[in-house]
Amino acid sequence: MRIKEFISKIKNQGIDIIEHTEKVIEECKEINKDHNYFNVISEDLALEQANEIKKQLKNKDKRIKNKKLLGVAISVKDSICVKGIESSAGSKILQGYKPLFDAFVIQRIKEEGGVIIGKTSQDEFGFGSFSVNVGIGFKIPKNPIDKERSCGGSSGGAAGITKKADFPHIALGESTGGSIAEPASFCDVFGLCPTYGRVSRYGLIDFGNSLDKIGTLGRTIEDTALLMSVISGYDKEDSTSLNVENENYQSYLKKSIKGMRVGVIKEAFGNGVQREVEKNVYNGIGELEEEGAEAEEISLELPIKYGIASYYMIGASEASTNLAKYCGMRYGATEKLECSFNEYFTKVRGNNLGDEAKRRIILGTFARMSGHRDAYYIKAMKVRTLMIQEYKKAFKKFDALVSPTVPILPPKFSEIEKLTPMQNYLMDVMLVGPNVCGLPHLNVPVGYEKNLPVGMLLIGDHLQEGKLLQLGRVFEGKNI
Amino acid sequence: MQVDRKLLEHVAEIARLKLSEEEIKKFMPQLKEALEFFSQLKEVNTDNVKPSFQPVELKNAMREDKEMECLSQDDALSLTEHKKDGYFKGPRAV
Numbered sequence: 001m002r003i004k005e006f007i008s009k010i011k012n013q014g015i016d017i018i019e020h021t022e023k024v025i026e027e028c029k030e031i032n033k034d035h036n037y038f039n040v041i042s043e044d045l046a047l048e049q050a051n052e053i054k055k056q057l058k059n060k061d062k063r064i065k066n067k068k069l070l071g072v073a074i075s076v077k078d079s080i081c082v083k084g085i086e087s088s089a090g091s092k093i094l095q096g097y098k099p100l101f102d103a104f105v106i107q108r109i110k111e112e113g114g115v116i117i118g119k120t121s122q123d124e125f126g127f128g129s130f131s132v133n134v135g136i137g138f139k140i141p142k143n144p145i146d147k148e149r150s151c152g153g154s155s156g157g158a159a160g161i162t163k164k165a166d167f168p169h170i171a172l173g174e175s176t177g178g179s180i181a182e183p184a185s186f187c188d189v190f191g192l193c194p195t196y197g198r199v200s201r202y203g204l205i206d207f208g209n210s211l212d213k214i215g216t217l218g219r220t221i222e223d224t225a226l227l228m229s230v231i232s233g234y235d236k237e238d239s240t241s242l243n244v245e246n247e248n249y250q251s252y253l254k255k256s257i258k259g260m261r262v263g264v265i266k267e268a269f270g271n272g273v274q275r276e277v278e279k280n281v282y283n284g285i286g287e288l289e290e291e292g293a294e295a296e297e298i299s300l301e302l303p304i305k306y307g308i309a310s311y312y313m314i315g316a317s318e319a320s321t322n323l324a325k326y327c328g329m330r331y332g333a334t335e336k337l338e339c340s341f342n343e344y345f346t347k348v349r350g351n352n353l354g355d356e357a358k359r360r361i362i363l364g365t366f367a368r369m370s371g372h373r374d375a376y377y378i379k380a381m382k383v384r385t386l387m388i389q390e391y392k393k394a395f396k397k398f399d400a401l402v403s404p405t406v407p408i409l410p411p412k413f414s415e416i417e418k419l420t421p422m423q424n425y426l427m428d429v430m431l432v433g434p435n436v437c438g439l440p441h442l443n444v445p446v447g448y449e450k451n452l453p454v455g456m457l458l459i460g461d462h463l464q465e466g467k468l469l470q471l472g473r474v475f476e477g478k479n480i
Numbered sequence: 481m482q483v484d485r486k487l488l489e490h491v492a493e494i495a496r497l498k499l500s501e502e503e504i505k506k507f508m509p510q511l512k513e514a515l516e517f518f519s520q521l522k523e524v525n526t527d528n529v530k531p532s533f534q535p536v537e538l539k540n541a542m543r544e545d546k547e548m549e550c551l552s553q554d555d556a557l558s559l560t561e562h563k564k565d566g567y568f569k570g571p572r573a574v
Contacts, residue, residue, distance in 0.1 A: 100555050196535045210534050239541035240534065302524070309518045320495060327496070329570055331559035337571050342496065344571035350498025358497055359507060362488070363514060365495040379521045381531030386524065388532060422513045438535025462536055 003072055003223055006168040010071040011064065013057060017071045021050035021115055024073050024167045028117055031164050034147065036139035037157040039078050041118040042085045046073075049115045068230055069114035073169040077158050078119040079126060080172055080214065081203040082106050089205040090122045091135040093352035094332045103203020104238065105172060105214055105231040112230050117169075120157030124354045125319065126176050126207045129427045130416050131156025131183070133356040140413070144187055145452065149410040152183030155217065159183035159191065162217045170227040171217040176207045177311050178431025180215045181443035185405035185455025188445045188479045190224040190472065191217045195462045196438030197242035199228075200235030208318035209240070211311075211435060221444070221476050225249035225469050232465075244463065252466040253473045258292030260399045260471060266297050267304040268403030268430055276449035281404045284446035284456040284475070288402075291474050298394055298401070302387045303433025310387065311432035312425055313367050313380035320364025323357065359421060388437045395461035400471055403430045405443045405455035434459045442468040445479035453479070483512040 001009075009015040025043045032038050053071055056064050064070065076082055079089035081099035083106070088094035102110065109116070124135040131141050131153035141156040143149040144163040151160045155173030160183075162171045173180040175193040184191025193215040201212055214231065218224035229249045235241045264285060269278055285295050328334045328348030335348050353361070367376035394401060407429060416424075434441040439462060443455040456475075460468045488508055492499050499507070553566055562569040 097559065100551065100558070197538070236543065240538055241541075242536065306521060306524055309521045312514070313518055313521070324496075329560065329562060329568055330556075334560065334562060337562060337569065340572050341570070345496045346498045349496055350500075353497070355503075355506075358499070358503070359510065359514075361495045361497060362491050362507065362511060366487075366491050366511075366515070367518075369491070369494070376518065376521070378531050379524075379526060381533060382526035382529045383521055383524050384535070385529050385532040386526065388535065420513060421510045422517055425514070436535065 001168060002220070003168045003226065007070045007072065010053070011057070017050045017053045017057070018047070020071065021046050024117060027165070027167060028161070031161065034142070035144065035160055035164065036121055036141045037161040037164070038075070038118040039088065039090060039121050039138060039157070040086050042082065042116055045082070045085060046115050046117050049110070053113060064113070067113035068226065069109060069112040072114050073117045073165070073167055074109050074114040074227070075117055075120050075158060075161050075169065075171045076106065077155050077173050078122050079174055079205040080105060081205065082116055082119065085116070085119060087119060087205065088135070089125050090138050091124045091353065091357065092137055092333060093326045093349070094205070095137070097332050099203070101203065104200035104235045106203065108231050120155070120161060120171065122157060123154035124357050125205070125323070126154040126174060126179055127319070127356040127360055128153045129178070129182055129424060130411070132413065132416055133354060135354050136352065143410055146410070148412050150186060150413060150416060152186030152406070152410065154179040156183050158217050159187035159189055162189045162219055163187040170223045172214060172227070172231070173217050174204060174212060174214050175435060176211045177315055177435045178428045180217060181405050181431055181441055181455070181457055182428070184217050184443040186410040186453065188453035189217055189219055190221045190445070191215065191443040192224050192228055192465065192468070193435070193441050194228065194232060194465055195242070195440045197240050198232050198440070198463065198465070200238040200241045202235055202237040206322050208315045209322070210318060211315055219480065221469060221472050222250060222253060225253060228465065247466060249466060249469055252470040255470050256292065257288065257471055257474065260293045260467070261397065262288055262293050262295045262471070263298035263394055263398035263401045264295055265304070265401055265403045266299045267301060273404055273407040274409060276409060277404045277407060277454050280447035280449055280454035281456045284444070285402060287474055288471060293471065298398065300390055300394060300401070302383070302390050304429060306383050307387065307432035307436060308425055308429060310380040310383040311428070311436045312363070313376050314384065314436065316360045316364035317367045317377045318364070320361045320368065323361055356421070384436050387433060391433070391437055391439060392461070399467050401459040403457050405430060405457040409449060409452045409454070430457055438462065440465045440468060442472050444472045444475040446475060447478070483508060483515060
C-alpha cells in the first residue's frame, strides 16, 4: 500500500492505528531475528504514539488533518538521538545512553505524526562501508536479498529494513562519506543525501562535523522525497544549518525531465568497476535519454583520483576530535574509579571502542599533530576547495552528474573479510567526492545482475535536491 | 613515512587509547598502507589555494545573547553512576 493511501485510511479509521502498530512491531521483531536491522525496537514509544493518534482521531482533533506522516513507521539510524530510547551510534562506549532530548529531525517527524519504531544498526559511529565494523557486542545486518552478503554501510540496518518491510515505512539515515547511497544501492532502495546544512544536525551523534548529513531512504522515490520535505529546513540550534526556504520535494516528481542535461563522469567507468555494474548504469542513462534528458561525457579528475585521500584525512581528523569526549564520566560506558585521570580515560576508551574506531582515531590524531598537520589535514582541505571548484564548473553545464554508486555488486561477508582497511576505504570511490563537497546525491535502483541489485548515483549542485528527484523519478517502480 | 612502533604508541598515548600488543601488531602495517596512500595528496598543486573548512559558505552564526533554560542538574547527572553531592565524580587528578 502506498503511503498516501495508508494515511488516508488511518484518517478515516479504515485501519486501526494501534492494531497496525502492534503488527508492525511484531514484524520488525521477526525480521530482526535473522537480519539484525535494529539495535533497539522502540515498542513502548511506538505504541504510545499510536495511542496518542487514536485519541486525537477520536476527539476529531483538527491538527490531525494535515499531518504528513500520520501513523507511518519511521526507523531511525542509531546515531540520531531519540529521547528516552537508547541511542549508541552502534558503539559499546555509548551503550545504555538514553538521550534527554530529541534530535531536530525527530521533533519534526513526531510533529507530523510519524511513529518511531526503532534504532537501526550501523558501523560503529559510521566508520565503514559494509556495516561489518559494528561496535563490540553488536550484530551485523544482513542483505535482504542474500543473507550471505553485506547490506552496505554505514546505514546498513536502515537500507535493509527499507527493502524488507512490507508495511508503510521510511528510514532516516546519515551519510558522512557515502553511508546513505551505498547501502541503498546494495539493498535496492532509493537513498537521498541532501546538501550539507540542508537538514539540521542537532541531536546527531557526530562523526565529522563538516561532512555529516542526515538523509532519507525509501522503497519508492515518493517516500524518500516525502520524508526529506519533513526533515529539511533551518534550525537555529545548528550553527551550520542553511537558512533557506523549505521545499516541497514531492512536487518535483511530477515534472518532465525533457531537456535536462546529465554529465556522465568519465573517470567513474572502466578500471576497477565490475562489468555488470557498468552495463546496468549505462542502461539507466539510456532510460533518462529515452525520457528526453541529454547525456554527455564529462571528465572530473580530482574527485575520483584524490577524493578518497582527502575524505579519509578530513573524516578521520574530525572523528578523532569528536570521539575525544567519550571518556566514561558523564554518560555511556564506565569503569571503576580506581586509577588516575589519564589511566581511567585510556582504559574506558581502550576497552569499549572497536578496531575501526581506534584506527580512525589514530589516523586523525596523526594527521592533526604538529609537523604533519599541513601535509595531511590542511592539504586535504585545500584539495577539497579544488574539488568544489571542479564540480561547480561542471554544474554550469549540467543539471546532474552520474556514475555507478558502488563499483561492485554487494559482496559476500567472506570476501569482505579478506580486504585490508585500505582496500575497504577504496569502495567509497564514487561517493567521497559529493560527500566531501557537501553536494546532494541520490541512489536510484537501475537493475539486477546475477539476482543482485545495481544502483546509479545522481549528483547535484548545492541545494538542487529537487532536480535529482525529478530525474530519479524515471526509476520509480523498478525495484518492486 | 616511517610508521614504527614508537610513532604508533606515541599517537595512541595522545589519543588516550590503550592498545594491546596484538592491536599494535595488527594496526602498524594497516596504518602504514593507509598513510602511504594518503600521501598522494602531495601530487596536487595547491599553491595559493585556501582550505575549505566547510563545504558550503557559511557566515558567522551567532545566537542571541539571552538567558535560556538549560538542562537541570538532576537530568545532567542522571546518565552516570559516578556522581556525588550533585557533581560528577571523576578519577583522581593527582
